[in-house]
Amino acid sequence: MILGGLYEGVITYVDLKDYGDFGLGTFEGLDGEMVALDGNFYQIKSDGVAYPVDDDMTSPFACVIFFDADREIPVWKGLNYTQFQDYLGGSTQEKNVFHAVKIEGTFGYVKTRSVPGQEKPYPPLVEVTANQPTFEFHDIEGTIVGFYYPDYVEGLNVPGYHLHFITEDRTAGGHVLELY
Numbered sequence: 001m002i003l004g005g006l007y008e009g010v011i012t013y014v015d016l017k018d019y020g021d022f023g024l025g026t027f028e029g030l031d032g033e034m035v036a037l038d039g040n041f042y043q044i045k046s047d048g049v050a051y052p053v054d055d056d057m058t059s060p061f062a063c064v065i066f067f068d069a070d071r072e073i074p075v076w077k078g079l080n081y082t083q084f085q086d087y088l089g090g091s092t093q094e095k096n097v098f099h100a101v102k103i104e105g106t107f108g109y110v111k112t113r114s115v116p117g118q119e120k121p122y123p124p125l126v127e128v129t130a131n132q133p134t135f136e137f138h139d140i141e142g143t144i145v146g147f148y149y150p151d152y153v154e155g156l157n158v159p160g161y162h163l164h165f166i167t168e169d170r171t172a173g174g175h176v177l178e179l180y
C-alpha cells in the first residue's frame, strides 16, 4: 500500500487498460503521476512533463474506469479547491458512493505536484512528498481526471477527492494541489 511505502508495481499497464480508459495512479517506485484520458495513458514525471506510458510499465496503485458521464454540472472559474470540493460534494446526493470526476475547461490557476522515482528501501509517502516538485499553470486549458472516495476508504486510500490534471496539449500536469 502506497501510504506505507509499498511502491512495487503489481499490474502492468497493458493489463490495467482492460479495466478502464480514464483514471489516475502512479508507477513502480512512485515514479510520477499517471493520468488516463480517452484511452491514452500519460506519466507526468518529476520534471512536470507528460510522457506516454509503455504497456510493460507497472503500477502499485491505480484507479481506472471506462468513463461514461451520468450527469453533467457547470463549474465556473474562481472557486478554490476547497470551495470546488464543497460545490461538487453538494451536487452529489450519494456521499457513500465512489465516483469519477472529469472537468474540462480553462482554469485560472492550477498547482500540481509530481514525485521523483524512489529507490528501495522505499521511504514513507510523507517523506517523499516533503520534497515534491510543484508546478503552476495560469489561464490554462486542460482536463482534470479524478475520483471521490467516501470516508469508509480510510486506511485503504485517502478519503475525499483525488484529482490529476493534464493540459489540453497533453504535455504537462500532475497531482492537483490547488486550483481556482
Ligand SMILES: [Zn+2]
Binding pocket: 024, 033, 162, 163, 164, 175, 176
Ligand atoms: Zn495523485
